[in-house]
Each structure stands twice: as C-alpha cells, then as structure tokens.
Amino acid sequence: MPDSNRVRSSSGGEPKAAADDSVEFLDADFLKIVSGLEDQCERLSFERLPTLGEKAPKCREALGVCLSLLHQVGSCAWGCIHEDHVLEYLVGRCTTVARGSLRLLQMGLYDESLALNRNLGEMANLLTLFANQNSSLEAWKAADDKARKSQFSPVRVRLALEGFGTPIIVNEDRYSRLSAIATHVTPRTAPQRHNPVGRPVISPVFQEAGFLLCLNELALPTVFVCFSITQLFPFDRDRRLKLVRAGSHLIAATGGVTVDRIDQLFKPEGSS
Numbered sequence: 001m002p003d004s005n006r007v008r009s010s011s012g013g014e015p016k017a018a019a020d021d022s023v024e025f026l027d028a029d030f031l032k033i034v035s036g037l038e039d040q041c042e043r044l045s046f047e048r049l050p051t052l053g054e055k056a057p058k059c060r061e062a063l064g065v066c067l068s069l070l071h072q073v074g075s076c077a078w079g080c081i082h083e084d085h086v087l088e089y090l091v092g093r094c095t096t097v098a099r100g101s102l103r104l105l106q107m108g109l110y111d112e113s114l115a116l117n118r119n120l121g122e123m124a125n126l127l128t129l130f131a132n133q134n135s136s137l138e139a140w141k142a143a144d145d146k147a148r149k150s151q152f153s154p155v156r157v158r159l160a161l162e163g164f165g166t167p168i169i170v171n172e173d174r175y176s177r178l179s180a181i182a183t184h185v186t187p188r189t190a191p192q193r194h195n196p197v198g199r200p201v202i203s204p205v206f207q208e209a210g211f212l213l214c215l216n217e218l219a220l221p222t223v224f225v226c227f228s229i230t231q232l233f234p235f236d237r238d239r240r241l242k243l244v245r246a247g248s249h250l251i252a253a254t255g256g257v258t259v260d261r262i263d264q265l266f267k268p269e270g271s272s
Contacts, residue, residue: 034204038107041204045106045211056212058253059219063102066222066246070095073229081233086141087130094123094225101218108201110194110210114182114259117217121170121178124221125157127228132164137232169224177259178217209265212257219254223247 027033049057072078074092082088101116130137140152150156154175161168170178180186190200194210201207226247230240257265 038109038204041108041206042103042106044206045108048206048208048211052208052212053255055253055255056215059215059250059255062246062250062253063098063215063219063222066226066250067095067098067102069243069246070098070222070225070229073233078235078239081235084141087137087229087232090123090127091225091229094120094127094222097123098218098222101214105211105214105218108192108204108206108210110192110207110214111182113214114178114217117214117221118170118175118178118183120218120225121174121221122154122157124169124224124228125154125161126152127232128166128168128224129157129160131228131231132161132166136160167224169221174259181259209257209262212255213259213262216255216258219250220258223251223254226250 049060070091074088074095076085076088080088097116097120101113101120104110104116105113126140130140136152140148143151154170155172158168158170158172158175190198192201192205192207192210193199194207194213195201196209224247226243230243235243
C-alpha cells in the first residue's frame with residue numbers, strides 16, 4: 001500500500017485507520033493539513049539541497065538565472081521585439097511551466113513535475129525547430145488548429161529535427177519514459193515511486209532520487225529554450241551572451257540522475 005504517514009486531525013485525536021492500514025481523512029481541514037505537509041516538504045528540500053552532491057545546488061542556482069532571463073524575454077522587459085508577441089508569449093509559457101515544475105518537485109510532487117517537464121520539452125523542441133527553420137515558424141502561426149495539431153505534433157517536430165541533424169532534448173526515448181512515469185496511466189502506475197524499495201507515496205514526502213530526477217529533467221529543456229531564443233530574437237550581443245552563458249552554466253551543472261539512467265540508480269550491485 002502507499003505510505004501510511006498519518007495526519008493528526010484538527011480535533012487533536014489520531015486519524016481513523018482502515019483495516020488495510022490506509023488512513024481515512026474525514027476532516028474538513030484535509031486541504032489545509034496537506035498544504036502544511038507540502039510546505040514542510042519544501043523546507044526539507046531546501047535543507048537537503050546542499051547535501052545532494054556538488055551539482056544539485058549549482059543546478060538550482062543556474063536554473064534560477066535562466067528563468068530570470070526567460071522571464072524578462074517573455075514579459076518584454078527587453079522590449080517588444082516581435083509585433084505579434086507570439087514568441088514572447090511562448091517563452092513566457094515556458095517560464096511559467098518551468099516555475100510550476102520547480103515548485104512541485106520541491107513539495108514532493110515529483111510525477112507532476114515530470115509531466116510539466118515533458119510539456120516544457122515539447123516547447124523546447126518546437127523552439128529549436130523554429131530556430132533551425134524560420135519558415136516553420138510562419139507555417140505554425142498561419143495554420144489552423146487541425147493543421148497545426150497534425151503538422152506540428154510532438155512526433156512530427158522530432159522527426160523534422162532529426163532531419164536537420166540537430167540535438168533533440170526530448171527525443172523518442174525520453175518522451176516515452178516521461179510519458180510512462182508521469183502522464184500515461186497503466187495497470188502498473190503507482191504514485192511518487194522514487195525510492196530504492198519502489199514504495200508508492202501519496203503524502204508529501206521528500207525523496208532524494210525524485211528531487212534530483214525532476215531537477216535535472218527540468219534543467220535540460222530550459223537550456224534548449226535559452227539557446228533557441230538567441231536565434232529567434234534580434235538581441236544585442238550582451239543580451240545574447242547572457243542567455244548563452246546562462247544556458248551553458250546550467251547544462252554544466254546538470255547531474256546524471258535522468259529518466260534514461262534512473263533505473264540503474266536502484267539496480268543492485270552485480271546485477272546486469
């Protein structure tokens with residue numbers, strides 16, 4: 001069964017446990033209680049961050065720098081570059097999705113953070129396509145909803161990038177893995193299972209592997225967004241360098257706990 005973390009009711013007594021040892025929440029203050037536990041998990045995430053290796057603290061710091069720059073682009077703090085604001089709004093969407101993912105992973109909602117990371121990766125791929133083929137941006141803007149969904153679906157965008165030979169942050173393997181963990185429900189789906197024993201967790205609980213996995217999977221598409229927009233916006237040299245350097249620092253600080261390696265993390269020594 002999922003974790004048996006018990007939450008004391010507002011009346012002061014112990015919560016009633018069902019026969020299967022799960023907890024029945026009969027209290028009207030449930031959302032308040034859970035919010036408190038999420039806040040507690042977030043505080044613990046900050047406390048544990050310096051102990052999670054050399055890269056993790058640097059990754060979060062570099063991520064903050066990147067998101068600050070992307071926020072300025074998306075909010076037109078550097079000027080309204082494109083008259084229709086389509087790209088500015090898309091960058092703004094990337095920024096808010098990334099911030100949402102970061103907040104979720106800090107509160108122990110790792111699967112939900114990964115789901116947003118997959119969405120961010122789709123947008124990073126799209127921006128990468130636009131940066132490599134300007135005509136695709138104009139076609140994307142001109143297409144109706146049906147044509148856009150068909151011609152610029154995640155798989156179509158990935159195939160187009162493969163044709164250019166450009167790096168793809170969310171390739172077919174990463175997309176499938178993120179979908180299996182965080183998006184597509186199967187009979188094997190279990191919540192927040194990011195620990196050595198594979199135990200599902202429902203309450204907000206800090207899990208080191210989940211935190212690192214989500215942080216790194218958030219950093220990767222953020223880097224590609226930073227690099228892509230240097231080619232899509234006619235910024236001056238100083239601003240372009242800021243984005244390139246911020247992205248470079250972030251990729252250098254990104255750790256090895258990612259969806260394509262997480263299975264190896266919990267594999268017993270000596271097993272193949």
